[in-house]
């Protein structure tokens with residue numbers, strides 16, 4: 001059992017430097033919580049606060065109903081796994097995993113049983129006699145995780161544990177961590193700057209920027225309903241496309257968004273209540289339109305979706321084409337930035353060729369240019 005709550009938690013290093021500000025979060029038993037955000041946003045600081053490695057300057061940390069601001073790290077029942085594996089080089093894998101239990105003076109046969117049990121879960125039984133120097137990066141990381149698991153903590157705290165691994169191994173370890181979370185049935189709090197890790201691992205994502213929480217929620221829910229421009233741009237790869245637009249209410253109850261200085265798409269429409277909402281508040285003014293690469297289509301697909309009357313008018317050629325096997329991503333120049341469009345791999349449009357684009361405006365987001373808030377979510 002573990003319930004962790006942070007209430008108005010602040011960490012101020014000195015008069016200018018904040019780690020986190022007014023951090024409020026409930027972490028429930030067995031959740032897989034991800035702190036995600038760009039470098040320096042306060043992820044590690046928050047994790048270290050939970051671990052007891054960093055003192056809070058203001059606010060409260062509650063663990064299982066107990067105010068724990070000043071609890072010693074070892075009294076908190078947490079296990080931490082770092083980016084650098086922190087294995088003892090002179091001990092075997094077995095020795096590394098058994099170490100924490102030996103210190104607790106557990107009987108030898110019990111230690112032996114536990115080491116084998118955990119080694120089996122992580123599929124490292126065949127490595128038990130090796131020393132860390134004879135292991136690959138991925139194997140070392142498994143041993144580090146094994147050493148953490150064996151203590152049966154209330155929660156695992158992981159700080160970018162996969163960032164030293166190559167892309168393929170990282171993808172494999174992501175799958176294994178999800179499996180491990182199910183098997184262990186414990187809380188995991190996991191720090192990463194990688195939005196893919198956040199999306200694939202978490203049951204709950206905490207998006208952070210400049211020491212402040214931006215949004216908390218399930219991965220899909222945040223992806224579909226980002227509260228502001230930052231969250232919208234941070235989750236998703238390639239990122240959501242943004243365009244400066246002017247709002248123009250038209251006669252037949254339609255709301256047009258005219259893309260400022262646009263080369264590719266000149267004009268799109270928002271219909272129904274969403275259109276009305278924008279027209280009421282912003283007619284004649286600027287907004288920022290956001291649309292994900294997968295919500296932009298070519299004519300054939302647009303026809304199937306019935307959105308072929310939405311917009312087209314492309315004068316600009318494809319500047320880059322990435323064939324990724326299961327999808328193809330076309331890039332255009334737009335408003336001095338790159339517009340990315342994700343299409344099916346059958347699409348044969350090459351660099352230098354022109355193509356008509358259609359936006360699925362049902363999926364579009366509109367942001368206030370001053371507050372940067374998502375008008376349809378906030």
Ligand SMILES: Nc1ncnc2c1ncn2[C@@H]1O[C@H](COP(=O)(O)OP(=O)(O)O)[C@@H](O)[C@H]1O
Nearest residue numbers: 013017018019038039040041042043044045046
């Ligand atoms: N010991 C420290 N003294 C001063 N500033 C610090 C200290 N540790 C971290 N910071 C600052 O706090 C902010 C958050 O750091 P950190 O939590 O490590 O970010 P993240 O893990 O998200 O990259 C950064 O601006 C960092 O420079």
Ligand SMILES: [Mg+2]
Nearest residue numbers: 043044045191
């Ligand atoms: Mg960090």
